[in-house]
Amino acid sequence: MSAVLDPHGHTAGDHGHDDHHGAPHGWRRWVYATNHKDIGTLYLLFAFAMLMIGGVLALLIRAELFQPGLQLVNPELFNQFTTMHGLIMVFGAIMPAFVGFANWMIPLQIGASDMAFARMNNFSFWLMIPAAAMLAGSFFMPGGAPAAGWTLYAPLTLQMGPSMDAAIFALHILGASSIMGSINIIVTILNMRAPGMTMMKMPMFVWTWLITAYLLIAVMPVLAGVITMTLTDRHFGTTFFNPAGGGDPVMFQHIFWFFGHPEVYIMILPAFGIISQIVPAFSRKRLFGYASMVYATSSIAILSFIVWAHHMYTTGMPVTGQLFFMYATMLISVPTGVKVFNWIATMWKGSMTFETPMLFAVGFIFVFTMGGFTGLILAMAPIDLQLQDGYYVVAHFHYVLVAGSLFTMFAGYYYWSPKWTGVMYNETRGKIHFWWTLISFNVTFFPMHFLGLAGMPRRYADYPMQFADFNALASVGAFAFGFAQVYFFLFVVLPTMRGKGEPAPQRPWDAAEGLEWEVPSPAPFHTFETPPKLDATATKVLAF
Amino acid sequence: MNKLFGKLNAAALMLGAWLASSAWAVNDLPGGPAVRQLNLHPAATKIAEEQAWLHWFMLIICTVIFVVVFGVMFYSIWKHRRSVGHKPATFHESVKVEIAWTIVPFVIVILMALPATKAVVASKDTSNADLTIKATGYQWKWGYDYIKGEGEGIGFVSTLDNEHREMSNNGAKGVDIDNYLLKVDNPLVVPVDKKVRIITTANDVIHAFAVPAFGIKQDAIPGFVRDTWFRAERTGDFYGQCQELCGKEHAYMPIHVKVVSAPDYAIWVQDQQKKMAAKLDDPSKVWALDDLVKRGEKVYAANCVACHQPTGKGAGPIKALDGAAVVLDADNTKQIRILLNGQNNGSMPAWKQLSDTDLAAVISYTKNNWSNKTGQLVQPAEVKAAR
Numbered sequence: 001m002s003a004v005l006d007p008h009g010h011t012a013g014d015h016g017h018d019d020h021h022g023a024p025h026g027w028r029r030w031v032y033a034t035n036h037k038d039i040g041t042l043y044l045l046f047a048f049a050m051l052m053i054g055g056v057l058a059l060l061i062r063a064e065l066f067q068p069g070l071q072l073v074n075p076e077l078f079n080q081f082t083t084m085h086g087l088i089m090v091f092g093a094i095m096p097a098f099v100g101f102a103n104w105m106i107p108l109q110i111g112a113s114d115m116a117f118a119r120m121n122n123f124s125f126w127l128m129i130p131a132a133a134m135l136a137g138s139f140f141m142p143g144g145a146p147a148a149g150w151t152l153y154a155p156l157t158l159q160m161g162p163s164m165d166a167a168i169f170a171l172h173i174l175g176a177s178s179i180m181g182s183i184n185i186i187v188t189i190l191n192m193r194a195p196g197m198t199m200m201k202m203p204m205f206v207w208t209w210l211i212t213a214y215l216l217i218a219v220m221p222v223l224a225g226v227i228t229m230t231l232t233d234r235h236f237g238t239t240f241f242n243p244a245g246g247g248d249p250v251m252f253q254h255i256f257w258f259f260g261h262p263e264v265y266i267m268i269l270p271a272f273g274i275i276s277q278i279v280p281a282f283s284r285k286r287l288f289g290y291a292s293m294v295y296a297t298s299s300i301a302i303l304s305f306i307v308w309a310h311h312m313y314t315t316g317m318p319v320t321g322q323l324f325f326m327y328a329t330m331l332i333s334v335p336t337g338v339k340v341f342n343w344i345a346t347m348w349k350g351s352m353t354f355e356t357p358m359l360f361a362v363g364f365i366f367v368f369t370m371g372g373f374t375g376l377i378l379a380m381a382p383i384d385l386q387l388q389d390g391y392y393v394v395a396h397f398h399y400v401l402v403a404g405s406l407f408t409m410f411a412g413y414y415y416w417s418p419k420w421t422g423v424m425y426n427e428t429r430g431k432i433h434f435w436w437t438l439i440s441f442n443v444t445f446f447p448m449h450f451l452g453l454a455g456m457p458r459r460y461a462d463y464p465m466q467f468a469d470f471n472a473l474a475s476v477g478a479f480a481f482g483f484a485q486v487y488f489f490l491f492v493v494l495p496t497m498r499g500k501g502e503p504a505p506q507r508p509w510d511a512a513e514g515l516e517w518e519v520p521s522p523a524p525f526h527t528f529e530t531p532p533k534l535d536a537t538a539t540k541v542l543a544f
Numbered sequence: 545m546n547k548l549f550g551k552l553n554a555a556a557l558m559l560g561a562w563l564a565s566s567a568w569a570v571n572d573l574p575g576g577p578a579v580r581q582l583n584l585h586p587a588a589t590k591i592a593e594e595q596a597w598l599h600w601f602m603l604i605i606c607t608v609i610f611v612v613v614f615g616v617m618f619y620s621i622w623k624h625r626r627s628v629g630h631k632p633a634t635f636h637e638s639v640k641v642e643i644a645w646t647i648v649p650f651v652i653v654i655l656m657a658l659p660a661t662k663a664v665v666a667s668k669d670t671s672n673a674d675l676t677i678k679a680t681g682y683q684w685k686w687g688y689d690y691i692k693g694e695g696e697g698i699g700f701v702s703t704l705d706n707e708h709r710e711m712s713n714n715g716a717k718g719v720d721i722d723n724y725l726l727k728v729d730n731p732l733v734v735p736v737d738k739k740v741r742i743i744t745t746a747n748d749v750i751h752a753f754a755v756p757a758f759g760i761k762q763d764a765i766p767g768f769v770r771d772t773w774f775r776a777e778r779t780g781d782f783y784g785q786c787q788e789l790c791g792k793e794h795a796y797m798p799i800h801v802k803v804v805s806a807p808d809y810a811i812w813v814q815d816q817q818k819k820m821a822a823k824l825d826d827p828s829k830v831w832a833l834d835d836l837v838k839r840g841e842k843v844y845a846a847n848c849v850a851c852h853q854p855t856g857k858g859a860g861p862i863k864a865l866d867g868a869a870v871v872l873d874a875d876n877t878k879q880i881r882i883l884l885n886g887q888n889n890g891s892m893p894a895w896k897q898l899s900d901t902d903l904a905a906v907i908s909y910t911k912n913n914w915s916n917k918t919g920q921l922v923q924p925a926e927v928k929a930a931r
Contacts, residue, residue, distance in 0.1 A: 068724065069716025076792040076860060143861050149789045155766060156749040156791060159890045161861070243767020249750055250765060284626070286636035314752060314761045314787070316744075316770030319668040323661060330653045337649045338642070344617045345641070349633035351626040362621070366614060373606040380602060380656070382595050382663035385761045386584055389752060389787040453599075454581035455756040457787045460795040462712045465570040465724045466577040511632075 031126070034118035035525060036103045041420070042125050043100030046132070048489065050092030051406075053136055055482050057085040062444075062478040065471050070462055078461035079147035080139065086150025087167065090267070091174045092132050094405050098270040099181045101412055102209050104420065106185060108516040109203045111194025111528045111541070116187040117180075124180035131173035138163035138170075149459060151260070154241030154252040157230050164234065168227045175220040182213035182220075189213075194515070194531045194538075200294070201538035203514050204287065207294055208273030211301045215262045215269075218305075223259040226252060250315050257308035265304045267401060269297060271408035272339055275361050278415050279343050281512035282358035283350030289342045296335035296342075303332050313384045322381045329379035333372065340369055355509075356430030360411035363438050364403065371399025374449065389459075392452025398445045410437070410488070415512075418504030421496040422522030429491050436484040443477030513539040573722045575757055576783035585756040588782060588803070589774045592759030594663045602656065609652075667759070670773045673741030675734065681744070681751025681764035681786070683893050684793035684850070688732050691743070695813040698820065701897075702728045703846055704796045712796070726783045729846065731800035734776065735809035741773045748893055752787035755801055763788055776803040793850055825901035827924040833908065836921060840909025843902045847895065856914045861891065866914040876922045879907050880930045896931070900924040 024032060033039050061081050064072045073081070103121065107114055115121045138145040143161025146152070157164055189210045193202070202210075230252070232238040239245025241252045280287045287293065309317060309325040317325075343365055352358070374396040378384050387393060410433070418424050447470035456467045463471065495501055504521040515534075518541040519527045532541040572578035575588070587593040624630045675693035679686055682701075689699040705727040711719050721727075734740050744753050744764035754761035758774040776782070784799035804812065844852075852858050856866035865871050870879050883903055886894035895903065904924040911918045 067716070068712075069714065069719065070712050071715045074792070074860065075795060079789070079792060079794070147792070153750060153789070156789065159749065159791065243765075246767075248768070250768070283624075284632040285634070288636050289638075289642055290636070292642045315763045315765065316772075319665055322664055322668070326660060326664065327657055330657055331650075333653060334646060334649050338646055340613065341645045344613065344620065346636075347617065347620045348624065349620070349630070349635075350624050351630050351632040352621060352624055353626050354621075362617075365617070369610065369613070373610060376606065376656075377599065377602045380598060380660045382591075382660055382667060382759075383599050383602065385667065385759060386592075386595055386599075386756060388761055389789075450580070450582050453583050454577050455585060455754075455784070456577070457754075457785050457795075459789045460785075462716070462725060462795050464573070464577055464726055465716075465720065465722070466573060466579045466581065468570070469580050 032122070033125075034114075034122050036107050036115045036118070036121065037420075037523060037525065039115075039121050039125050040100045040102075040104030043096050043103055046125070046128060047093050047097035047100055048493075050088055050096070050132060051485070054085050054088035054093055055485065057081045057088065059478060059482050061085060062475040064461060065463070066475040067472065068463055068465055068468050073461070075461040076147060077144065079149075079459065080145040082459050083147050083149050084135070084139070084145050087135060087146075087171075088132075089401075090150065090263070091171065092128075092135065094267045094401065094409075095174075095178060096128060097409050098209075098212075098267070098405075099178075099185075101205075101270065101274070101409070101416075102181075102185055105416065105516060106188060106206055106209060107192070108419075108519065108523060108527060109206050109514055110189060110192065110197055111515045111532045111534065112188060112192035113526065113528050113530075115184050116192055117184045120180050121184055124177040124184070127173050127177040127180075131170040131177070134166050134173075135170040138166045141166060151253075151256060152227065152230065153256075154230060154233065154247075154249050155243070158234055158242060165231065168231050171227055172224055175224050178216050179220050182216040185209055185213040186217075194528065194534055196534040196536075197538040200291065203273075204276035204290070204293060205270065205273035208269045208276075208297055211297050212266050212269045215266050215301055215304070219259040219262045219266075222255060223263075226255040226259065229255075250312070253312050253315060254309065257311045258305075260311065261308040262301070262304045264397075264400075265300055267405050269301065271364070271405045272297065274408045274412040274415075275343060275364055276339075277512075277514070278357045278361040278411055279346050279365075281415070281509050282355065282361070283347045283352050284511040285346055285350040286513075287342070288345035288348075289338075292338060293342055296338045299335040300332060303328065303335070307332060310379055310381075310384070313381045314388045326379060326381045330376065333376050333379075336372055340365060340372075355414070356425070356427060356434055357411045357415035357509075359431065359434045360407050360414065363434065364407040364411060367403035367407070367438070367441070368400060371396055371404060374399060386455075387452055389457055390452040391448045391456045391458055394458050395445050395448035395452060398448075402445070403441060407437075410434075413493070415509070416516070417493075417496050418508040419516055419519075419521050419523050421499065422504055423496050423499055423501035424504050424508060425492050425496050426501060429487075433484060433488045433492060436487070437481065440477050440480035440484055444474050444481050445477075447471075447473050447477075513537075515539065515541065569720045570724075571722050573726070573783065575781045576723065576726055587759065588757040588776050588778055588780070589759055590777070591663070591667050591774065592757060594666070595759045598659060598663060601659065605652065605656065667772070670741050670771045672739065673773060674738040676741045676743060677732070677734070678743045678745065678769075679732075679753045679764060681746035681748075681753070681790065681797075682897070683748045683791050683890075684786075684797040685847075686732075686751075686753070686797060686799060687747075687897065688730075693738075694735070694809065695816070698813065698816045700730045700816075701846075702730045702732065702800065704728055704798055706845055706849055709796055709850055723783070725796065726785070726798045726800060728798055728800045731781070731802040733802045733804060733809065733812050735806050736776055736779050736803050738806075739773055739775045741771055743769050743771045745769045747897070748890055749790050750788045751790045751797070753784070753799060754787045755782050755784035755799060757782045758801075761787055776801075779803045779805055779808075796850065825899060825924065827900040827928045829901075830923060830925075831901075831904070831921070833912070833919070833921045836905045836908045837912050839901070840905035840907070841913075843898070843906040844909055847898070848906065856910065856916075863892070865910050866916060871910050871916055872918055874918075874920065876907065876920065876926055877930055879910075880922065880927055883907065884927075884930060900927040900931075903927045 141163040146164045146167045148156040229240040239247040241247045307329045310329045507517045533543045676691045678689040685703040687701045744762045746764040746766040751764040760772045762772040782801045786797045851862045858864040883895045901924045904922045904927050907922045911920045
């Protein structure tokens with residue numbers, strides 16, 4: 001590992017602490033981190049820590065719902081759990097984890113020396129720590145954590161205690177962090193690609209993140225706006241959402257979901273990117289329909305802006321509104337279907353092997369598609385009247401967010417960790433982790449479809465006796481799923497972080513393509529300090 | 545590995561055995577959920593029937609596509625493995641195929657949308673109703689007002705049976721009643737085969753009025769009115785629950801609709817009108833302490849006990865009434881004002897929908913119960929004056 005050299009000829013004086021020698025040591029390495037790899041690691045560890053906190057909340061929910069009746073918590077605390085589980089998983093776990101992947105992989109994949117704004121990168125990570133502490137710490141504020149659901153619907157938010165303000169502040173900070181991260185990613189991708197890597201030669205992960213970053217910049221300010229309106233309603237006498245002063249509670253939902261639906265794609269598009277890298281690598285065949293993948297991703301992103309009110313069929317929209325949002329939503333299944341078909345066509349007549357990354361990728365395609373189909377069913381307004389705000393919806397979005405986003409992150413971890421850590425993970429343990437996760441996931445969430453069809457509403461601390469068996473089953477599955485992730489960290493991640501395991505070769509996967517496999521394992525502290533000369537496909541380095 | 549699988553096997557067996565001998569001796573609730581119900585409720589209206597049909601229609605199409613697509617994938621996984629010596633092909637593009645699998649799903653989606661459109665239009669047509677009822681969501685109960693049609697003028701509040709709420713608090717141990725959390729004091733009564741329009745609104749936060757067997761779900765939004773409708777095709781009891789998170793007692797505000805024949809409905813309406821006439825309290829009546837406290841006990845049990853508890857001690861953020869300065873204060877107007885306007889941003893809701901007599905009774909009750917022995921008496925006239 002060498003000192004930070006400055007390939008772009010900035011004066012050394014700008015670099016204060018790190019222009020001396022060697023990689024920074026001890027806490028300074030992390031607190032003052034400007035290296036994209038270190039920041040990527042920080043993001044991933046932070047996201048995993050939040051995943052555990054959110055997971056514990058989920059298990060508390062499932063423990064309470066194991067049997068009818070209130071055994072562990074009162075309904076007030078239960079609502080705090082569901083709210084904080086949602087907020088922490090969305091804003092603390094999934095979004096930062098993908099930013100972690102972006103930090104690690106985008107510069108490596110496009111042959112850049114680092115992210116464009118290294119210090120802003122540091123800032124956007126460290127902003128999240130106080131925000132997350134404030135969010136998680138809201139449990140200890142008077143009145144407890146916010147209990148209005150992660151969707152923060154007005155006017156229930158107007159009844160919340162001071163922790164609501166803390167949560168709003170935390171979301172503002174997390175939003176600012178996301179916007180900075182997105183700007184960084186866009187600038188890096190547009191300006192720092194190695195010569196010869198044209199846009200249409202970029203790896204799919206880079207493409208999907210470019211589109212995701214634009215989505216983030218478009219919608220995070222909308223979220224900031226709507227929660228600021230909530231804040232002023234609470235404290236400064238405005239009545240945006242308070243009907244007593246002429247406000248409109250439904251307007252909150254429109255603005256929130258104008259953010260919220262693109263947000264859904266923010267959490268899944270990078271996942272599509274990771275899968276589009278892994279499937280070709282283990283099928284030993286080029287990605288089928290690269291161009292159509294790019295177009296499909298863009299279409300999904302554009303359509304995501306005109307479907308938001310399908311979350312609101314039961315608010316009482318005019319019939320034309322309901323029909324418009326129904327048609328637009330069903331339309332999204334077309335580009336999503338194209339992606340699934342492309343992945344399968346990539347596998348078709350390949351020469352497949354099933355190491356853990358591929359297992360998670362195939363598991364993703366299989367289970368995510370189930371979530372896609374339930375999404376199509378929910379998109380039908382008449383059926384949604386039965387299912388809205390019930391457990392079918394809970395099942396649906398966990399199929400796309402857990403089996404979708406989380407599975408691909410595991411796939412991505414297994415795929416890239418040899419490059420990150422320099423050692424191979426333990427393949428047997430990886431496989432145990434995969435099957436354990438896949439089975440317990442389905443045991444947890446599949447019965448929820450039945451609960452939803454039978455009419456069990458979500459966010460209920462207690463339920464009629466007839467729902468007892470499926471709830472018990474889901475709770476058993478949830479605990480198994482939770483322990484699988486602890487196993488993953490202790491027995492897969494931790495050993496590789498400590499460097500235990502077989503040394504990883506530069507190319508651990510014989511058919512994986514891309515510039516990240518052109519640097520040694522583990523990737524040196526600084527890579528591509530001078531722009532590499534690429535071959536015609538922009539997947540190989542001819543000369544550094 | 546073998547050992548591990550053995551253990552997993554044993555665990556799965558135990559789980560299966562435990563599920564089969566399920567500890568809950570509960571039966572299906574007609575009009576409500578069935579034990580381990582797998583699909584939508586049996587439909588009691590045309591709309592719900594159509595929804596059930598659409599759901600099957602979608603489920604079958606999706607399952608067929610799923611089986612075909614993943615049949616192809618698993619065939620490929622089976623045949624095109626390196627371990628069976630398959631050599632990778634080199635194709636990676638085909639405009640024709642790409643166009644085909646964009647157009648075909650597009651056509652399928654249009655075919656799906658056609659029947660759905662019909663159902664949307666039908667479910668939105670609330671015109672020409674025989675009976676119009678306003679359902680108002682309160683934290684945490686439903687208020688029903690018969691606005692137009694037979695029974696016009698009837699109005700009452702429907703609350704979860706407090707015994708059920710207490711069972712829930714006690715962990716529902718040994719409870720095996722079929723309508724757990726669905727039993728209310730006053731069900732909504734409607735005639736069979738009549739178009740009933742439900743207007744929803746709310747008093748505090750958003751609630752949602754839903755009855756799965758009727759295929760209706762409509763948010764009740766404070767400050768706004770929305771509507772939906774149903775025409776029940778058979779008599780019987782039908783159940784639903786609030787479907788929009790509305791605060792801590794969200795799980796405890798069920799909906800019970802009793803569908804009765806036209807003659808039964810007429811009898812019920814007469815009955816209600818008589819009762820209402822009898823109940824109509826004269827707010828200027830002067831009450832004796834004992835009578836008022838007795839009445840207050842009932843009002844407390846129906847409205848206050850869920851939060852303030854039977855002991856009057858409250859719980860967590862809920863303030864105690866027992867020994868509270870406001871309750872003991874000789875100035876009655878302080879407590880009256882809190883009941884009329886609410887407190888703490890609505891954590892203590894406003895109760896102005898209750899009658900003057902009910903409010904006077906419940907205040908008198910809290911002033912003379914538990915350790916509160918003030919002997920003070922609040923007359924309905926005082927409440928009326930404070931409104």
